[in-house]
Amino acid sequence: MAWEALWLTARLATTVTIILLIIGTPLAWWLARTRSFWRVPVGAIVAMPLVLPPTVLGFYLLIALGPNGPLGTVTQALGLGLLPFTFWGLVVASVLYSMPFVVQPIQNAIAALGDRPLEAAATLRAGPMDRFFSVVLPMARPGIVTASVLGFAHTVGEFGVVLMIGGNIPGETRVASIQIYDHVEALEYAQAGELSLIMVIFAFIVLAGLYLYQNKHPHAGMTFGPRP
Amino acid sequence: MSNIHAAFNLNFANTGTRAFSMAIDITVPGAGITAIFGPSGSGKTTLLRCIAGLYRATGTVNVNGTVWQDEGVFIPTHRRPLGYVFQDANLFSHLNVRGNLAYASKRAQSPVTASRHARILEVLGIENLLDQPATSLSGGEQQRVAIARALLINPELLLMDEPLASLDIARRQEILPYLEAMHAEFNLPVLYVSHAVDEVSRLADHVVVLEAGRVTAEGEVGELLAHLNTPLQSADDAGVIVNARITERDEKWHLIRAEFAGGAIWLTDNGEAVGTDVRIRIMARDVSLAASEHADTSILNRLPARVSGIREDPHGPTCLVQLAIGNEHLLARVTRRSVAHLNLEVGATVWVQVKSAAVAH
Numbered sequence: 331m332a333w334e335a336l337w338l339t340a341r342l343a344t345t346v347t348i349i350l351l352i353i354g355t356p357l358a359w360w361l362a363r364t365r366s367f368w369r370v371p372v373g374a375i376v377a378m379p380l381v382l383p384p385t386v387l388g389f390y391l392l393i394a395l396g397p398n399g400p401l402g403t404v405t406q407a408l409g410l411g412l413l414p415f416t417f418w419g420l421v422v423a424s425v426l427y428s429m430p431f432v433v434q435p436i437q438n439a440i441a442a443l444g445d446r447p448l449e450a451a452a453t454l455r456a457g458p459m460d461r462f463f464s465v466v467l468p469m470a471r472p473g474i475v476t477a478s479v480l481g482f483a484h485t486v487g488e489f490g491v492v493l494m495i496g497g498n499i500p501g502e503t504r505v506a507s508i509q510i511y512d513h514v515e516a517l518e519y520a521q522a523g524e525l526s527l528i529m530v531i532f533a534f535i536v537l538a539g540l541y542l543y544q545n546k547h548p549h550a551g552m553t554f555g556p557r558p
Numbered sequence: 559m560s561n562i563h564a565a566f567n568l569n570f571a572n573t574g575t576r577a578f579s580m581a582i583d584i585t586v587p588g589a590g591i592t593a594i595f596g597p598s599g600s601g602k603t604t605l606l607r608c609i610a611g612l613y614r615a616t617g618t619v620n621v622n623g624t625v626w627q628d629e630g631v632f633i634p635t636h637r638r639p640l641g642y643v644f645q646d647a648n649l650f651s652h653l654n655v656r657g658n659l660a661y662a663s664k665r666a667q668s669p670v671t672a673s674r675h676a677r678i679l680e681v682l683g684i685e686n687l688l689d690q691p692a693t694s695l696s697g698g699e700q701q702r703v704a705i706a707r708a709l710l711i712n713p714e715l716l717l718m719d720e721p722l723a724s725l726d727i728a729r730r731q732e733i734l735p736y737l738e739a740m741h742a743e744f745n746l747p748v749l750y751v752s753h754a755v756d757e758v759s760r761l762a763d764h765v766v767v768l769e770a771g772r773v774t775a776e777g778e779v780g781e782l783l784a785h786l787n788t789p790l791q792s793a794d795d796a797g798v799i800v801n802a803r804i805t806e807r808d809e810k811w812h813l814i815r816a817e818f819a820g821g822a823i824w825l826t827d828n829g830e831a832v833g834t835d836v837r838i839r840i841m842a843r844d845v846s847l848a849a850s851e852h853a854d855t856s857i858l859n860r861l862p863a864r865v866s867g868i869r870e871d872p873h874g875p876t877c878l879v880q881l882a883i884g885n886e887h888l889l890a891r892v893t894r895r896s897v898a899h900l901n902l903e904v905g906a907t908v909w910v911q912v913k914s915a916a917v918a919h
Contacts, residue, residue, distance in 0.1 A: 446644070446648050447648070447650060447651075449612050449635075449642075449644075449648070450642075450644065450648040450649075450650070451636075451650075451661075452612065452634070452635040452636045453610060453612075453635060453636075453640060453641065453642035453708070453711075454636075454661055454662050454665055454707070454711055455636050455637070455662075455665040455666065455667065455711060456636055456661075456665060457634075457636050457637075460636075460665075461636075464661070465650065468652045469650075469651070469652050471652075
């Protein structure tokens with residue numbers, strides 16, 4: 331039981347982290363570099379999960395992904411069926427919920443690079459895409475590592491959104507945090523304690539490892555919030 | 559047609575603390591080093607950034623017949639065949655020296671030949687630095703790598719934005735010979751932004767003087783340096799450039815004779831072979847004047863000349879005197895009292911004395 335929940339949690343967090351790196355990195359690049367008016371509203375929307383109760387996000391997702399919701403209509407039309415109470419429903423919810431933990435470190439790291447390396451690259455005949463892959467990504471690497479670790483760890487640690495959108499289906503949506511809650515409800519304190527201890531050790535190792543990495547790379551962009 | 563034409567009109571009204579406007583229209587030779595000279599804030603760097611397309615301003619850029627920018631045309635920086643050397647090297651910190659150089663070689667439209675590649679590293683003296691991280695180099699080394707990187711792109715125009723300004727005097731002296739070697743060896747048009755007369759007179763063939771976003775003087779470097787009223791002469795280091803040829807060597811006293819149109823002077827022997835063309839710089843402060851020829855002086859070089867202009871220094875006791883010797887001009891900085899004492903006026907004939915030991919070549 332415990333291993334099933336842990337394995338599901340790991341699968342979920344890995345999937346979410348990969349998706350977030352793919353969509354979060356260009357978004358972070360855009361937020362760090364654009365002078366567009368949309369920078370402010372988009373930045374605020376990305377950061378919203380930091381302050382909203384997870385239940386609020388879960389509630390709206392439940393409605394939107396439901397049979398009559400706008401996203402639900404689309405997924406049904408595409409033949410994907412309905413996402414709530416499935417693994418992929420959890421993935422969608424977690425991507426949104428963990429977004430700021432991935433976007434902001436990368437955004438800060440890119441903003442810290444400034445214009446100068448990009449100008450040098452442009453004078454060396456590197457076009458915009460080339461500059462992104464040959465200068466921005468390697469130079470922002472500490473920020474990207476931080477973002478991956480935080481995105482992964484934060485997905486492992488979520489509870490409210492999962493409960494709202496995923497429910498409690500073993501092997502499908504019952505992640506470790508839900509499993510602990512279940513054990514406690516069933517007064518199985520020994521199992522709850524075991525799983526909780528694993529989570530505590532995981533969290534400690536992840537954060538200690540991250541801080542160690544950041545000591546080596548002082549400009550990793552650990553700070554949160556919109557750039558000054 | 560082989561020249562470089564750039565015209566820009568910019569207006570930053572009330573950005574920051576002061577408004578800045580630039581109205582520049584220059585046409586300079588499409589070969590050799592053209593210095594863009596002026597005090598800080600005169601718009602030199604802005605002009606260079608506009609030419610590179612790093613700053614998007616309305617204007618025209620035409621380099622040796624190719625339009626880089628015009629009404630309705632804007633070729634982005636990465637498609638302009640240019641090399642750019644920034645004030646502080648701006649190397650990629652995530653790559654080592656070899657990586658920084660390869661970044662350019664890989665992207666060059668027509669890469670330099672292997673032998674020229676090797677020669678560039680040799681001229682800039684960086685063959686031994688290749689495996690070092692860019693961040694571990696000294697400022698001077700970084701700048702040499704940055705220059706090599708810009709050359710490896712095989713540009714049609716090299717833009718250099720005060721490449722020595724961020725270095726201390728010792729490092730500057732270390733790099734200048736590399737720049738001179740680069741000039742001599744690679745036949746490449748260069749726009750060289752600088753506010754140092756010393757660099758301009760050592761490196762440039764042509765000079766554009768900027769002040770407050772306007773061109774105030776322009777011309778061949780020797781001509782411009784011999785003028786009395788350019789900003790080039792307001793500094794303490796006023797002086798002229800004379801193109802001469804070494805014609806004789808005096809082994810006993812370690813001197814060489816440099817002959818130029820209208821005269822010759824003796825210089826300390828620095829090993830130049832007889833027959834070489836040299837560029838010598840004669841500072842106004844090393845030139846003195848006499849009403850008649852004095853043989854009983856330590857000064858070896860005594861030349862008859864005609865006074866062709868006098869400018870009084872408004873803030874001090876000295877004058878800058880322009881002297882014609884044949885087709886060349888020299889400048890002398892003397893006190894107003896001496897001018898009065900010698901009855902110097904335009905047209906007067908005097909003996910010019912130049913200290914051999916002081917002349918740089």
